[in-house]
Amino acid sequence: MTNPLLTDWTTPFALPPFDVIEDAHFAPAMEAALEEGRAAIRAIAENPEAPTFSNTIEALELADATLDRVAGVFYNLAGSDSNEARQGLQREFAPKLSAYSSEITNNAALFARIDDLWQRRDDLGLSDEQMRVLYLTHRGFTRSGAALEGIARDRLTEVKSRLSVLGTEFTQNLLADERDWFMPLTEADLEGLPGFVVAAAREAGREKGQDGPVVTLSRSLIVPFLQFSPRRDLRETAYKAWAARGMNGGETDNRGIAAEVLALRAERATLLGYDSFAAYKLETEMAGTPEAVRDLLMAVWEPAKAQAEADAVKLTAMLHADGINGALEAWDWRYYSEKRRAAEHDLNEAELKPYFQLDAMIEAAFDCAGRLFGLEFAPLDVPLYHPDARAWEVTRKGQHLAVFIGDYFARGSKRSGAWCSAMRSQKKLGGDVRPIVVNVCNFAKGDPCLLSYDDARTLFHEFGHALHQMLSDVTYGSISGTSVARDFVELPSQLYEHWLEVPEVLEAHARHAETGEAMPRALLDRLLAAQTYDMGFQTVEYVASALVDLDFHDGAAPADPMEAQAETLARIGMPHAIGMRHATPHFAHVFAGDGYSSGYYSYMWSEVMDADAFAAFEEAGGPFDPDTAAKLERFILSAGGSQEADALYTAFRGRMPGVEALLKGRGLDKAA
Numbered sequence: 019m020t021n022p023l024l025t026d027w028t029t030p031f032a033l034p035p036f037d038v039i040e041d042a043h044f045a046p047a048m049e050a051a052l053e054e055g056r057a058a059i060r061a062i063a064e065n066p067e068a069p070t071f072s073n074t075i076e077a078l079e080l081a082d083a084t085l086d087r088v089a090g091v092f093y094n095l096a097g098s099d100s101n102e103a104r105q106g107l108q109r110e111f112a113p114k115l116s117a118y119s120s121e122i123t124n125n126a127a128l129f130a131r132i133d134d135l136w137q138r139r140d141d142l143g144l145s146d147e148q149m150r151v152l153y154l155t156h157r158g159f160t161r162s163g164a165a166l167e168g169i170a171r172d173r174l175t176e177v178k179s180r181l182s183v184l185g186t187e188f189t190q191n192l193l194a195d196e197r198d199w200f201m202p203l204t205e206a207d208l209e210g211l212p213g214f215v216v217a218a219a220r221e222a223g224r225e226k227g228q229d230g231p232v233v234t235l236s237r238s239l240i241v242p243f244l245q246f247s248p249r250r251d252l253r254e255t256a257y258k259a260w261a262a263r264g265m266n267g268g269e270t271d272n273r274g275i276a277a278e279v280l281a282l283r284a285e286r287a288t289l290l291g292y293d294s295f296a297a298y299k300l301e302t303e304m305a306g307t308p309e310a311v312r313d314l315l316m317a318v319w320e321p322a323k324a325q326a327e328a329d330a331v332k333l334t335a336m337l338h339a340d341g342i343n344g345a346l347e348a349w350d351w352r353y354y355s356e357k358r359r360a361a362e363h364d365l366n367e368a369e370l371k372p373y374f375q376l377d378a379m380i381e382a383a384f385d386c387a388g389r390l391f392g393l394e395f396a397p398l399d400v401p402l403y404h405p406d407a408r409a410w411e412v413t414r415k416g417q418h419l420a421v422f423i424g425d426y427f428a429r430g431s432k433r434s435g436a437w438c439s440a441m442r443s444q445k446k447l448g449g450d451v452r453p454i455v456v457n458v459c460n461f462a463k464g465d466p467c468l469l470s471y472d473d474a475r476t477l478f479h480e481f482g483h484a485l486h487q488m489l490s491d492v493t494y495g496s497i498s499g500t501s502v503a504r505d506f507v508e509l510p511s512q513l514y515e516h517w518l519e520v521p522e523v524l525e526a527h528a529r530h531a532e533t534g535e536a537m538p539r540a541l542l543d544r545l546l547a548a549q550t551y552d553m554g555f556q557t558v559e560y561v562a563s564a565l566v567d568l569d570f571h572d573g574a575a576p577a578d579p580m581e582a583q584a585e586t587l588a589r590i591g592m593p594h595a596i597g598m599r600h601a602t603p604h605f606a607h608v609f610a611g612d613g614y615s616s617g618y619y620s621y622m623w624s625e626v627m628d629a630d631a632f633a634a635f636e637e638a639g640g641p642f643d644p645d646t647a648a649k650l651e652r653f654i655l656s657a658g659g660s661q662e663a664d665a666l667y668t669a670f671r672g673r674m675p676g677v678e679a680l681l682k683g684r685g686l687d688k689a690a
């Protein structure tokens with residue numbers, strides 16, 4: 019039996035032959051791919067010839083050709099259309115792939131060749147892109163400890179493995195606390211709650227095996243409960259339980275884990291020769307240093323705090339008008355803010371929905387890409403992995419650029435959320451490889467399928483990531499498309515969301531599903547105005563968490579993280595009635611793994627850039643200004659990771675981003 023994952027794909031655009039790929043093909047294909055990769059790595063490491071860029075770095079770029087192909091198909095299916103067999107394969111592959119990548123970074127002969135090239139880099143006659151790939155390869159090996167020897171090397175391995183155990187424990191403790199706590203509600207307690215909250219509370223009660231409705235600590239239930247419940251006593255109980263996740267004493271308490279994690283991270287940074295863990299983590303980011311992150315966060319903090327304090331005065335007056343004396347508390351904010359929102363922004367989701375049809379929003383995203391970059395989209399009739407998935411050929415001036423797959427509907431086999439992935443990335447090494455890019459969302463199916471405004475924004479967001487892949491124009495796969503710094507990768511996606519707010523785009527595409535009429539201008543204005551509501555609160559709860567995260571990792575590890583958290587909050591003057599978005603014992607972004615440690619700021623960093631980048635279009639004459647679009651493609655969307663992110667941004671904008679456009683976009687520029 020031939021394995022279709024291991025043969026040449028003679029399908030149109032060399033798409034994976036989904037009609038003949040079966041789950042049974044994945045494990046043998048993965049084994050074969052790993053074996054092929056190992057043989058390729060061995061051949062590079064043991065090559066008797068002196069290292070050259072071609073026989074070492076380029077050979078390394080090509081070593082995993084089969085693995086990339088098999089994993090590209092498998093992980094797309096595992097995320098968007100899973101089943102028991104695929105889940106089993108995921109569990110089976112995870113340790114094998116992690117062992118494989120450690121084998122490569124621990125291969126001393128291989129690293130010696132890379133290091134030799136790095137030392138001689140100025141004499142190799144490399145292009146800018148080649149120099150960049152050599153730098154990133156060398157840096158990646160060094161950061162994983164390839165240059166360490168003896169005791170230091172062993173200790174680093176111990177530290178890493180202990181950190182991964184602690185990360186899992188942290189997550190499991192948090193899940194246990196979230197699972198174990200619930201608050202039963204009587205029928206009288208439901209008064210004042212909207213239907214969807216009541217339904218969610220009843221469903222949660224059934225799940226917990228209770229006779230009646232309950233409130234749980236799931237964000238999707240507790241947040242609307244805090245928004246809508248007029249019962250201050252119940253809000254207080256629920257809020258306090260929510261804020262105490264991970265700090266209830268006993269076996270699931272995360273405070274000791276947080277302290278150990280911070281100490282081990284600091285040790286890891288020291289072993290690798292960095293001043294602090296933040297310095298180590300930020301080296302690969304656009305921000306670069308802890309100081310740059312702090313400057314950004316503080317520039318946003320002060321105006322956000324001023325806005326939140328002004329809002330707190332209004333909400334406190336509402337509390338007192340309800341006959342309650344004393345201070346506004348954290349369990350009051352969402353409730354009074356929701357009341358104020360309903361009074362000031364009369365925006366009804368049901369009134370909006372008929373204007374956002376899925377197919378029209380896909381057309382809108384395509385239309386903007388056509389006007390900005392000259393792209394055209396033609397539906398493709400090819401076998402895909404699920405009947406709901408659709409494919410288009412993307413061309414420019416008749417030339418093939420990419421295949422775009424949209425898989426928009428929620429289903430049980432799909433994980434939650436929305437994402438963009440490349441089944442195949444663009445590169446030129448080893449032939450002109452054109453990308454296959456997938457956008458996956460979880461929209462409720464309907465006929466016609468109507469989206470909320472947030473859904474439509476998600477569609478544009480993921481399409482912005484897709485453009486970053488489809489317009490990529492680099493030689494080396496390791497720097498293709500979205501292979502950029504974490505705090506830079508959301509720029510194209512968040513930037514693209516801005517075109518959904520352009521009135522002429524909404525007028526053309528947001529048409530009523532039954533009458534076909536354009537959205538009335540007044541409704542559009544109300545929609546856009548509502549976007550900045552309560553931004554003082556949202557910015558404060560987020561920035562406080564980001565600053566605590568940064569302080570934890572900048573300098574020596576704190577012996578008592580809870581005390582360190584309290585010190586940071588006191589220093590910045592945290593408003594009394596606002597809690598951190600994530601406090602330390604349940605700050606999974608920072609403690610469940612390494613991903614966002616000293617990186618929680620990056621959401622805001624990206625938002626600063628997307629606001630500033632869109633302002634470039636406005637300053638140049640409009641959202642479709644051709645020169646600005648050309649620069650965006652040349653310096654950002656086609657450039658992948660071929661240069662440092664700050665150099666790319668500066669080439670596009672003529673300067674580094676400033677926070678003014680973000681403050682304006684969040685409505686914080688008028689704050690005292």
Ligand SMILES: [Zn+2]
Nearest residue numbers: 479483508511
């Ligand atoms: Zn994104």
